[in-house]
């Protein structure tokens with residue numbers, strides 16, 4: 542496998558190390574991963590949209606005044622996805638971008654409600670993502686799995702529809718492994734979603750809600766208590782509650798940390814104020830993720846570089862972070878062992894040069 546080998550002529554800096562490091566991505570949104578090229582292609586296909594067709598203009602368009610503004614812009618991109626072919630193209634191209642960054646395994650958060658309510662046939666939607674998943678694995682070797690999330694602000698109708706799409710045996714896609722909850726948190730209390738998470742969990746799905754991204758630590762407690770969260774999306778405000786940090790560490794509930802996202806949505810003021818170091822020092826399992834990378838002007842490699850700076854990590858520390866994500870994933874034991882071994886082999890080869 543040539544993927545293991547380190548090119549002796551490659552630069553020796555951490556950026557180059559990260560670029561070749563095999564990785565797992567656990568928190569990345571489907572529509573939020575659309576590259577400027579895909580967004581402009583879709584915008585050109587649907588000229589009634591207010592999304593710019595020029596990739597350069599997208600940089601300004603993807604500049605957010607606050608979290609609510611981010612969601613408004615996000616939904617304008619959701620509006621560009623109108624046909625099953627749009628869904629297939631987006632999914633396959635997202636996998637291509639992940640593969641380019643040596644992502645071996647990704648759990649992609651998809652909001653099927655947003656597509657079905659916009660008129661995409663539910664069967665055709667499932668077929669489109671599954672078709673792209675299989676093609677991506679065959680063409681790039683990147684394994685994709687799905688997390689279906691409830692857009693909480695859209696209310697209990699969205700919760701019901703998402704749960705139905707995730708648990709109906711005739712629809713549920715083979716790649717679906719988990720159930721989430723996204724969108725704004727303010728005014729959207731987590732406990733009301735308990736019955737839907739109960740049904741999803743009973744159907745064998747893992748619970749991975751967003752919590753503590755834009756509200757305080759009580760939201761994270763609610764996600765743990767009412768939604769039986771196995772990992773927390775962001776969990777940023779957990780840093781305000783030492784008991785919560787101790788609980789997350791003791792029960793080994795990983796946080797899906799997305800540093801650049803938190804700055805772009807203004808959930809955190811500056812990277813230097815990001816609590817990632819407090820998480821690590823409290824013994825919480827930290828995983829590094831990219832959330833909506835093109836919208837936030839980042840990618841997973843950059844998020845690892847940010848983490849290296851904030852946590853003062855060398856190559857071994859970065860390899861440990863990558864292994865945290867593999868371990869926290871919903872991949873089977875053999876799949877986890879394979880990627881962790883690949884990480885170790887790559888790191889040893891890098892350090893031995």
Ligand SMILES: Nc1ncnc2c1ncn2[C@@H]1O[C@H](CCC(=O)c2cccc(C(=O)O)c2)[C@@H](O)[C@H]1O
Pocket residue numbers: 570573612615616619650651652654655656658690691692693694695722723724725751754802806832833
């Ligand atoms: N950083 C993030 N933090 C949280 N979520 C994030 C983040 N990034 C991306 N999302 C996604 O945004 C969606 C929001 C969609 C939403 O609120 C909504 C409301 C009303 C109607 C509709 C509709 O479709 O008609 C949708 C979430 O489901 C989630 O998958």
Ligand SMILES: [Zn+2]
Pocket residue numbers: 568570723751774832
């Ligand atoms: Zn997210």
